[in-house]
Amino acid sequence: MLPADEDLVVKYVEHGDERAFRTLVDRHQERVFGYLLGMVRDREVANDLFQETFLKVISALSRERGSYTVQGKFLGWVLRIARNAALDHLRARKKWKDVSSSQTDDEVDYWEKLPDESPLVDVLLHRSEQSEVLRDSIDALPEEQREVLLLRHEADMTFREIADLTGCSINTALGRMRYALINLRRQLMAQHSKDLTEVAE
């Protein structure tokens, strides 16, 4: 049975067991890096932010032994640091637009109020490989939808955890996820139709 994250953290903090920390990094690197890469859409910047995130983790663990246990789950804590780093980067580049919680917490008519981003269908690029098409389609999503999708599919967070991390209600997180999937499907279908047309010609 694999040791829990908490046990590995204790081994590293209390006994200086760097192998325990290496196990933590190996275990969560894809989740954290996948989220960062999806957010910033630049591999070099994602590498940079990934490094910054884990250096902050090391610094916090060595400086304050109690800070981790107060924060809760290790991955959630690391993703919070990673998210702050990503948002800091995006804001610096003026590519991020915050969504006020007051606009999205109205759960009564939330499903009806959410805008439909159907124009995104027309943004699909001319790519043949499905993975590239999928990546481009994710990149073309609105920031809020893309972040929830990345946190769910890359970081494997639950919708409750996503809501806590992003500071929105669980209904808002679910609504963003639903529209992300709907928009992705539209784009993929549009690309599929385009490919069929090209083959026929």
Add this chain to the structure above:
Amino acid sequence: MKNEKRDILLHLYGEADSESDLRTLLLKSDLKDEHTALSETKFRLDLRKRDRPDIRVIETIMTAARTGDTGSGVSSRIDRGPLQRISRLKKMFIPAVGIAAIILFSVGVGLYSVQLKSNSASLLSASGQNDLVPPESLYRFVPSRQGTISPSGSVNNELSWDDQSTLSTLNGRINTMKPSGLLDWGESAVPLEMLPGSNPRGFQTAGSIRK
């Protein structure tokens, strides 16, 4: 409606509570279509190849974990553009300028007050009044039409708005007590009758004066 679509999504990701029955939900055609569409897209996402960071990044992190030195790794970060540098400069520059301005203002006020005091002292010493006039009298209101005392001790007629009787009396006494120039320190004594203002007849008893 909205709760049913929410439940569809929660079932799709294995987060639905036990009370919600997926089979019941899928009996409705619109919900079934929604579930099909969302599950197809989710399937595509689940098949995605996962990305990993570069090995050099992992090595840097592990070196920091071993040594505890996290400073060099942070400083080697890729440049995040000028905007953040400007904001950092602003954060440091604005308080520094504020503090410097406060210090300069305090020093300026101090120098000005010192200069004001020295100017007042030099004016007083030049007029020879610094031993007679208390410092607070410098800041007292002085009417522009105040009367002036002539060198001989007489009061001008312009003193009409103020009661100058006390001043005139005091000036008269000073004038009376002014040394004549003949009587200096260390000279031989002279009879009181010779002093200016004395009765030439010499000392008289009190009883004779009353008469």
